[in-house]
Amino acid sequence: MAQIEAPPGTAEAAANPAASAPTSDFNPDTQIRERTVLDDQAIRRALMRIAHEIVESTDDPSRLYLVAIPNGGVPLGRILADKLESLCGLRAPLGILDTTLYRDDLTTRASRPKLRRTEMPSSVDGRVVVLVEDVVNTGRTIRAAMDALMDFGRPSHVRVVALVDRGHRELPIKIDFVGKNIPTQPNEKVIFRADEPEGDEAEKATGVGALHLIVRGGNGS
Amino acid sequence: MIGRDILGIEDLSRDDIETILETAERMQEIGSREVKKVPTLRGRTLINLFFEPSTRTQTSFEIAGKRLAADVVNFSVSGSSVTKRETLLDTAKTLDAMDPDVVIVRHKVAGVPHRLAEVLEAPVINAGDGAHEHPSQALLDMLTVREQKGAIEGLTVAIIGDIAHSRVARSNIYGFSKLGAEVRVAGPPTMLPAAVESLGVKAYTNLREAIEGADVVMALRIQMERLEGACFPSVREYAATFGLDRAKLRYAKEDAIVMHPGPVNRGVELAHELADHRPSVILDQVRNGVALRMALLYLVAGRPGSAADSSEGEDGGGR
Numbered sequence: 001m002a003q004i005e006a007p008p009g010t011a012e013a014a015a016n017p018a019a020s021a022p023t024s025d026f027n028p029d030t031q032i033r034e035r036t037v038l039d040d041q042a043i044r045r046a047l048m049r050i051a052h053e054i055v056e057s058t059d060d061p062s063r064l065y066l067v068a069i070p071n072g073g074v075p076l077g078r079i080l081a082d083k084l085e086s087l088c089g090l091r092a093p094l095g096i097l098d099t100t101l102y103r104d105d106l107t108t109r110a111s112r113p114k115l116r117r118t119e120m121p122s123s124v125d126g127r128v129v130v131l132v133e134d135v136v137n138t139g140r141t142i143r144a145a146m147d148a149l150m151d152f153g154r155p156s157h158v159r160v161v162a163l164v165d166r167g168h169r170e171l172p173i174k175i176d177f178v179g180k181n182i183p184t185q186p187n188e189k190v191i192f193r194a195d196e197p198e199g200d201e202a203e204k205a206t207g208v209g210a211l212h213l214i215v216r217g218g219n220g221s
Numbered sequence: 222m223i224g225r226d227i228l229g230i231e232d233l234s235r236d237d238i239e240t241i242l243e244t245a246e247r248m249q250e251i252g253s254r255e256v257k258k259v260p261t262l263r264g265r266t267l268i269n270l271f272f273e274p275s276t277r278t279q280t281s282f283e284i285a286g287k288r289l290a291a292d293v294v295n296f297s298v299s300g301s302s303v304t305k306r307e308t309l310l311d312t313a314k315t316l317d318a319m320d321p322d323v324v325i326v327r328h329k330v331a332g333v334p335h336r337l338a339e340v341l342e343a344p345v346i347n348a349g350d351g352a353h354e355h356p357s358q359a360l361l362d363m364l365t366v367r368e369q370k371g372a373i374e375g376l377t378v379a380i381i382g383d384i385a386h387s388r389v390a391r392s393n394i395y396g397f398s399k400l401g402a403e404v405r406v407a408g409p410p411t412m413l414p415a416a417v418e419s420l421g422v423k424a425y426t427n428l429r430e431a432i433e434g435a436d437v438v439m440a441l442r443i444q445m446e447r448l449e450g451a452c453f454p455s456v457r458e459y460a461a462t463f464g465l466d467r468a469k470l471r472y473a474k475e476d477a478i479v480m481h482p483g484p485v486n487r488g489v490e491l492a493h494e495l496a497d498h499r500p501s502v503i504l505d506q507v508r509n510g511v512a513l514r515m516a517l518l519y520l521v522a523g524r525p526g527s528a529a530d531s532s533e534g535e536d537g538g539g540r
Contacts, residue, residue, distance in 0.1 A: 101259040101260070101519075102259065102260060102261075107523075110223065111222070111223060112222070114240075114243070114244075115248070116247070117247065117250075118250050147260070
């Protein structure tokens with residue numbers, strides 16, 4: 001079957017090509033202030049540290065199972081899988097879990113959100129599942145992800161990785177591994193983006209391009 | 222598309238069709254899970270209002286609704302028992318007063334779902350009206366072709382059989398044409414509608430010419446009990462002229478697929494060897510039917526006024 005989904009993390013880039021220069025702090029198209037908070041290197045360093053923390057906190061690394069929440073979690077999950085492999089010599093399975101059908105706001109929205117891909121390569125029974133998300137704010141997506149996960153089996157543990165924690169929690173959800181805490185105004189947007197990787201089709205399907213973390217809007221301070 | 226009626230492919234834009242197919246492609250995964258249910262339409266009510274018996278379509282909609290956690294009520298009536306007691310509209314209004322979120326309608330008379338859609342608050346999905354349209358069947362056919370061929374644009378699709386009396390043919394003609402395929406139809410002259418080429422298709426009375434170079438060959442069900450003697454001399458003659466077997470299929474492309482909306486009259490529209498094996502994709506069509514109907518229900522279910530005007534919360538906020 002043809003994969004029709006855009007590569008993970010590129011939706012924002014496609015919608016706004018002018019924003020692809022990570023150093024610009026002002027987007028002339030939208031007249032909205034932008035600032036890069038984490039660049040590619042900083043994101044990869046944070047993921048390396050998180051990989052160390054995951055290994056440190058896990059008795060049996062062979063039970064690890066990464067589950068990425070699309071779109072942003074997917075490139076982060078791929079990098080994390082590589083880092084974990086380099087640390088403990090084991091390749092954890094990497095699943096993709098769309099939380100859209102489990103959202104709590106479907107009845108209040110004017111239109112149904114587009115569905116993303118779900119691909120769970122093996123059973124989660126007895127595994128230490130590590131959910132991977134780009135930006136956590138209210139905690140509602142993580143709640144939905146936990147519900148979705150339970151439909152695939154009974155993990156022994158569920159942990160959460162977030163590249164960014166904005167902190168405006170509305171549910172009692174705790175993040176186990178955080179890349180960076182970024183206090184933001186509610187009217188700001190935190191955007192994680194992964195460029196499309198260079199190379200052939202296979203590399204595009206599994207590789208990860210340059211990573212950017214941008215804060216858009218607010219007072220720009 | 223919340224609250225929108227799905228009455229025919231003729232009313233859908235190419236974008237609408239693609240949104241539905243893309244959503245259905247995501248729904249397919251749920252059918253392969255051990256727990257085949259998501260909580261998406263929990264608390265929503267779906268009414269299957271079938272004035273004409275249909276096991277397959279009704280079951281498919283019922284399973285689709287249940288996989289999305291909706292409550293599904295089947296309301297099957299023969300045409301006569303309804304007219305004795307109350308009119309069609311009264312029946313429909315009575316059901317509407319029970320606040321369903323979707324009403325799925327099948328009726329032997331063309332246009333009934335449209336009429337009901339005018340009076341019902343709930344969105345109406347046409348599950349087949351007379352010889353007019355059967356949109357969910359055409360959409361699942363398009364989904365199956367996309368799955369098998371990757372894309373529909375540029376393909377040649379040959380539809381064989383009773384084009385004049387077939388809602389499946391009409392919906393597929395609209396659908397495949399809108400997605401950029403070349404559509405051909407073939408059958409005995411008595412089964413080709415007078416102005417069929419005005420729908421943008423090429424009409425043939427010779428099977429070989431119709432399937433020459435085709436990527437998709439779709440056989441339609443012949444309603445033998447109704448049509449023998451009226452539209453063709455005998456079933457055996459129809460089978461010899463328009464029935465598909467491996468020998469005739471040689472004229473199509475080497476990797477052509479064979480489709481049929483079911484149920485198959487074995488040995489009439491399709492030879493046994495074709496009905497059961499590749500290149501026929503009949504069971505894929507059935508499986509895709511559930512995913513496609515899940516997509517339709519996901520996209521349209523909901524009564525007007527129940528959706529708040531907020532639609533924020535897309536990517537970027539971090540939720």
